Amino acid sequence: MIRTASWRSKLPQAKSLCRRAARAAVARAFSAADRRRALRDKAGEIGIVLASDAFVAKLNRRYRGKRGPTNVLSFPSGFLEQTGLLRADIIPIGDIAIAFETTAAEAKASGKPLAHHLAHLTVHGVLHLLGFDHQRAKDAAHMESLEAEILGQLGIPDPYREARAVKVA
Numbered sequence: 001m002i003r004t005a006s007w008r009s010k011l012p013q014a015k016s017l018c019r020r021a022a023r024a025a026v027a028r029a030f031s032a033a034d035r036r037r038a039l040r041d042k043a044g045e046i047g048i049v050l051a052s053d054a055f056v057a058k059l060n061r062r063y064r065g066k067r068g069p070t071n072v073l074s075f076p077s078g079f080l081e082q083t084g085l086l087r088a089d090i091i092p093i094g095d096i097a098i099a100f101e102t103t104a105a106e107a108k109a110s111g112k113p114l115a116h117h118l119a120h121l122t123v124h125g126v127l128h129l130l131g132f133d134h135q136r137a138k139d140a141a142h143m144e145s146l147e148a149e150i151l152g153q154l155g156i157p158d159p160y161r162e163a164r165a166v167k168v169a
Helices: 004-011 012-030 036-039 053-064 083-087 100-110 114-129 137-153 161-168
Strands: 043-051 071-075 088-098
Touching: 004 100, 012 043, 012 114, 012 137, 043 053, 043 114, 053 071, 053 088, 053 100, 071 114, 088 100, 088 114, 100 114, 114 137
Parallel strands: 043 088
Antiparallel strands: 071 088
């Protein structure tokens, strides 16, 4: 769903780009040999809201107790913890909200196309919905590696490449 006209005017292909990035993230995550494997053959539903900073700021305040917008928020449905739902035809995976102004500013500051950054945030949000996290260094490295792999499949350069180069140097 597009809630702000800025997404349509600045990136007309935003909806199809999100759909493609989400599908790639789900396919890669479901191929992992873990609890997500049981979901591999099910139809899943993810809601993606392309919104304004103001809309995301309201969500951020209400659900995380934090002021201001952030680039992406993920709201898992809780399905992964409810194994009884495995018999459902369509699995409710969760929702993602992406803030236009923050996303556009980050893309510009890092010299990346807005489309690439939107795809990255979509992949990042989907992985969160599927139980991946980056609170610990080991988990962050794993999640970043998955993101880079998925984005590579979409023809998008590794967004963490420069940060890794700085750590090595």
